[in-house]
Amino acid sequence: MKPEGLRRLAIGLPLLLAIGGLRGQALPDSLAEHPAGTMPVQALGEVVILGTAPGCHGHADRPLGSLDSYLSGSNSVNMIRRGCYAWEPMLNGMATERSVITVDGMRIYSACTDKMDPVTSYVETSNLSRARIKNGASGGEHGGTIAGSIDLERRRSGFGAERGLGGSASAGFEANNSQRILGAALHYAAPSSFADVDATFRQAGNYRAGQRPGMRSEVDFSQFAKCNVSAIAGYRPGERKELEASVIFDRATDVGYPGLPMDVSLAQALIGSVQYRHLPRNGPVSLWEAKLYANGITHVMDDSHRPEVPIRMDMPGWSTTEGFYTKLYASAGKHAIKATLSGHRNRSLAEMTMHPSDPAEPAMFMLTWPDVRTLYSGLNAEDRIRFSDRIDLTVHAGLGMHENTIGSEPGRRSLELFHAALPASQQRWLPSGGATIAVHRGRFTHRIGAGGSQRAPSVSEGYGFYLLNANDNYDYVGDPGLRNEGSLSAELSGTYRHDRLQVEWAAAWFHVMDYIIGKPRPELLPMTVAAAGVKVYEQIPYATLVNASLGASCRLGEPWELAADASWRYGQGSDGIRLPLIQPLMGRARLRYAKKRYVAEATAEASARHRPSVESGEVAKPGYLIGGLSLSREFTWGRHRLTANIGADNILDQYYTTFSDWFGIPSMGRNAYAHVVYAW
Amino acid sequence: MNFAPDWEKRRMMSKLSGPLALLALVGAFASCKKDEPAGPAPQAPADTGLQWVQSVADGDRTIELYTGTGMLVVGYNRIAIRIKDDGGNAVGNAAVAWEPVMTMDMGGSTHQHGCPHSAIAPAPDDPARYEGYVVFSMASSSTDAWVLDLTYDVGSGPRDVAVPVSVQASDGPFSKRFISAAGTDGATYLLALVEPSRPSFGVNDMVTALYRVEGPMELPVADGCTIRVDPRMPGMGNHSAPGSEDLVQGPDGFYHGKVGFSMTGYWKINLIVEDGAGTALCGEPVTAGHEESSVHFKVTL
Numbered sequence A: 001m002k003p004e005g006l007r008r009l010a011i012g013l014p015l016l017l018a019i020g021g022l023r024g025q026a027l028p029d030s031l032a033e034h035p036a037g038t039m040p041v042q043a044l045g046e047v048v049i050l051g052t053a054p055g056c057h058g059h060a061d062r063p064l065g066s067l068d069s070y071l072s073g074s075n076s077v078n079m080i081r082r083g084c085y086a087w088e089p090m091l092n093g094m095a096t097e098r099s100v101i102t103v104d105g106m107r108i109y110s111a112c113t114d115k116m117d118p119v120t121s122y123v124e125t126s127n128l129s130r131a132r133i134k135n136g137a138s139g140g141e142h143g144g145t146i147a148g149s150i151d152l153e154r155r156r157s158g159f160g161a162e163r164g165l166g167g168s169a170s171a172g173f174e175a176n177n178s179q180r181i182l183g184a185a186l187h188y189a190a191p192s193s194f195a196d197v198d199a200t201f202r203q204a205g206n207y208r209a210g211q212r213p214g215m216r217s218e219v220d221f222s223q224f225a226k227c228n229v230s231a232i233a234g235y236r237p238g239e240r241k242e243l244e245a246s247v248i249f250d251r252a253t254d255v256g257y258p259g260l261p262m263d264v265s266l267a268q269a270l271i272g273s274v275q276y277r278h279l280p281r282n283g284p285v286s287l288w289e290a291k292l293y294a295n296g297i298t299h300v301m302d303d304s305h306r307p308e309v310p311i312r313m314d315m316p317g318w319s320t321t322e323g324f325y326t327k328l329y330a331s332a333g334k335h336a337i338k339a340t341l342s343g344h345r346n347r348s349l350a351e352m353t354m355h356p357s358d359p360a361e362p363a364m365f366m367l368t369w370p371d372v373r374t375l376y377s378g379l380n381a382e383d384r385i386r387f388s389d390r391i392d393l394t395v396h397a398g399l400g401m402h403e404n405t406i407g408s409e410p411g412r413r414s415l416e417l418f419h420a421a422l423p424a425s426q427q428r429w430l431p432s433g434g435a436t437i438a439v440h441r442g443r444f445t446h447r448i449g450a451g452g453s454q455r456a457p458s459v460s461e462g463y464g465f466y467l468l469n470a471n472d473n474y475d476y477v478g479d480p481g482l483r484n485e486g487s488l489s490a491e492l493s494g495t496y497r498h499d500r501l502q503v504e505w506a507a508a509w510f511h512v513m514d515y516i517i518g519k520p521r522p523e524l525l526p527m528t529v530a531a532a533g534v535k536v537y538e539q540i541p542y543a544t545l546v547n548a549s550l551g552a553s554c555r556l557g558e559p560w561e562l563a564a565d566a567s568w569r570y571g572q573g574s575d576g577i578r579l580p581l582i583q584p585l586m587g588r589a590r591l592r593y594a595k596k597r598y599v600a601e602a603t604a605e606a607s608a609r610h611r612p613s614v615e616s617g618e619v620a621k622p623g624y625l626i627g628g629l630s631l632s633r634e635f636t637w638g639r640h641r642l643t644a645n646i647g648a649d650n651i652l653d654q655y656y657t658t659f660s661d662w663f664g665i666p667s668m669g670r671n672a673y674a675h676v677v678y679a680w
Numbered sequence B: 001m002n003f004a005p006d007w008e009k010r011r012m013m014s015k016l017s018g019p020l021a022l023l024a025l026v027g028a029f030a031s032c033k034k035d036e037p038a039g040p041a042p043q044a045p046a047d048t049g050l051q052w053v054q055s056v057a058d059g060d061r062t063i064e065l066y067t068g069t070g071m072l073v074v075g076y077n078r079i080a081i082r083i084k085d086d087g088g089n090a091v092g093n094a095a096v097a098w099e100p101v102m103t104m105d106m107g108g109s110t111h112q113h114g115c116p117h118s119a120i121a122p123a124p125d126d127p128a129r130y131e132g133y134v135v136f137s138m139a140s141s142s143t144d145a146w147v148l149d150l151t152y153d154v155g156s157g158p159r160d161v162a163v164p165v166s167v168q169a170s171d172g173p174f175s176k177r178f179i180s181a182a183g184t185d186g187a188t189y190l191l192a193l194v195e196p197s198r199p200s201f202g203v204n205d206m207v208t209a210l211y212r213v214e215g216p217m218e219l220p221v222a223d224g225c226t227i228r229v230d231p232r233m234p235g236m237g238n239h240s241a242p243g244s245e246d247l248v249q250g251p252d253g254f255y256h257g258k259v260g261f262s263m264t265g266y267w268k269i270n271l272i273v274e275d276g277a278g279t280a281l282c283g284e285p286v287t288a289g290h291e292e293s294s295v296h297f298k299v300t301l
Helices: A003-023 A067-071 A136-142 A409-415 A459-463 B006-030
Strands: A046-049 A077-080 A088-091 A099-103 A128-135 A148-154 A164-174 A179-190 A193-204 A224-238 A241-255 A263-278 A285-302 A312-332 A335-355 A364-386 A391-406 A425-441 A444-455 A467-469 A474-477 A485-498 A501-520 A533-557 A560-573 A586-595 A598-607 A624-637 A640-649 A671-679 B051-058 B061-067 B075-084 B095-105 B110-113 B121-123 B126-136 B144-153 B159-165 B178-182 B188-195 B202-213 B226-233 B245-249 B255-261 B266-274 B280-282 B296-300
Touching: A067 A077, A067 A128, A088 A099, A088 A148, A099 A136, A128 A136, A136 A148, A136 A335, A136 A364, A136 A391, A136 A425, A136 A444, A136 A485, A312 A364, A364 A409, A364 A459, A391 A409, A391 A459, A409 B202, A474 A501, B051 B159, B061 B144, B061 B159, B075 B188, B095 B126, B188 B266, B188 B296, B202 B226, B202 B245, B202 B266, B226 B255
Parallel strands: A099 A148, A474 A533
Antiparallel strands: A046 A128, A077 A088, A128 A148, A164 A179, A164 A671, A179 A193, A193 A224, A224 A241, A241 A263, A263 A285, A285 A312, A312 A335, A335 A364, A364 A391, A391 A425, A425 A444, A444 A485, A467 A474, A485 A501, A501 A533, A533 A560, A560 A586, A586 A598, A598 A624, A624 A640, A640 A671, B051 B061, B061 B075, B075 B126, B095 B110, B095 B144, B121 B126, B144 B159, B178 B188, B188 B202, B202 B255, B226 B245, B226 B266, B245 B255, B266 B280, B266 B296
């Protein structure tokens, strides 16, 4: 059978099966009024609550904090910082090529070749309610992944028992970089409809690093401005049927990246979806959800504000994605099943125009992403089997079909400079599977899991053309002939709960086979002026990654609570080379005082010295210890509520650089902030 | 919803800009031509992509010259000729020979020399189209004139026609398709870029003609050499591109290999000509302190 036919079959067959399976369902009455967030299938992984959900308050987290700052609170996530904006989330010590980041299950592909616009940069905490993190192979619901997945769930007020209108207005100021935050939201809820609209604006100047005697602390080109508007509306066309439409528009302008030689004049996303949900009253199926979505991203890199560059260049990139998923939750006997069929296609195009200093000389143009088309469809299922109150087993399996095609003939010919006789398209199958068993014994819960998964090379790994990595100063070139990268992983975790004490520990081991990494080719000369050389993506036999974390929290007696956690990662390639961007031992501690309407918190964060990956151009970063304080107070008058939050991060104004600060840029110095949220 | 609306437009633009620029260039040169007889251009041979250069009358016959661009330039020129009788019919299977001759006015005295050229013969697909190539080594000027001495016999005995031709310069700040270089062996070498005639992204087939000057009219092909290729972009840190292969002589006498271009713009193709023993005859390697070989072509994508 020709590949085209195979592809149609791969997409069509599961769809037919899924539709056929649904038709066969009986739909009479039963309960199972689960919103998607509290489905019976328990997520493997963790949930990060984002922001202060309307109507619930009680923690001192700054309500207008960025998504990036919320995500970095998770032990599984590190943020790569190239500036003050658009941090790249690393999951389990692996960057975004190895994870799948979705917004309400929607795939979005970044449009920047230099990773300046991770998916997380196109949403706001005001759009989102929580981030659901899954580790390793269990994160394969929407695509092949090694590290796992992060799904950012949209915030929706949902249908209400009574008709009601609410709203909020918020304002914030952060002194370090003069960040101004303004936000407003409106919520409408009724028994058969709801709507939420929100808008957030942020504008910030350059940030300052911690003080060092005799040194200037302002970090040039670290400003940003962002505007985000989102709307979501739901309607019940009938009992137990729900329709929902959602749109997010995000536009960042004048974003500086001190860790890179270029800035961004525009990063814009339009993300839209329509969704249908059916909640059968009876029968094994408790929820069926289907979604169609599309999103488009325009990203324009520009260096016009940099005083000195070897050559002026414009680097725009575009990414458009259309996709669907349909999933159902069912339970029968001991089984609680979730099955997802998803598919999407993406076009990624990026180009580079360089303007020589001699105006008579013609401009130079090349394609850095040669209009790469990705087509993916996959089927994924998860079954949680409760053998008893003390033992449950979760098994999951999935299979995806992934195809890449080069849409641009000049782009294909350009890549042939490195790889002779390139095929026009490349097809691959991405299987995944795994199981986790949980044993509850008294105060202990033990979990042991194992899994395996494969992923396809990312657009840059497969098709990137002279992409500068500022961290190691090499031009990177993709290889369309890369094989799948595969992973075998094992996870051991546990919880101990006793009275006021809770202790959690987790350790995960990843054996990543055919690990994709750029390797220098001394015979090739770089394109970028002053770059050290060219690296071409290759595969080493395997790499080993280990993640370990330990956390404890203790209620010391009202109103005090103490929590601390520590985490450590390890990463080494089979060629003996240390992997880049591996977190050293880090610890965090938090002392919290919560009484009536006051919450006060003192935090500390410390890191051991970073062991650098010299091969990746890293230099050792010394350890550091920083502390922060915050205080919040809630005021209420009738149904009006005002929350005020003040605080300071890095209160001693320490100068420090973390292992994930790109190009060794310093982290932010002391930052005093005040956030106010008024809601009714 | 209209996502990424610029997308298609940009793709179209990038597709169009190459041919458009070329057309503009051709137009600019064409408008410079002056000493052509007025009158409508004859119909070019169909499906050849040829453009008319000029016509010369010889009694009641007309000789027509064609090239791919409608002009003659310094360097390699593939030329087609048609001989039309008084009825306007192209005559086939004639015996044709040619000899390009340059006459230079040296301020009282004159000096004559030739330039490398092939034989001229009927095209395989059209016996009434005679094809060959000429590598003009300099441009015409008010004091220096090229004449194509044409001899043909359509069956009624050989006839000689002197066809004065105007050869335009092909050198520019971002274009150079012909090189005359002094060799380390004391001889002068001539190099002409044959292909790529339309350079594009990626790996291009590269063909170069190489001659050794042995006298004003003795310009034989230099055999058994190797030409090393190193494409560079002087406008951007003099960076290189992979994909090039050194040129070696083929059965046609030309030197064949590959040259790689990673982007559009102005490329300098640096060359080193080595003899059969590997000794450099002309050209030097590009290094940090030596940004170009003295032997190089210039092309613009």
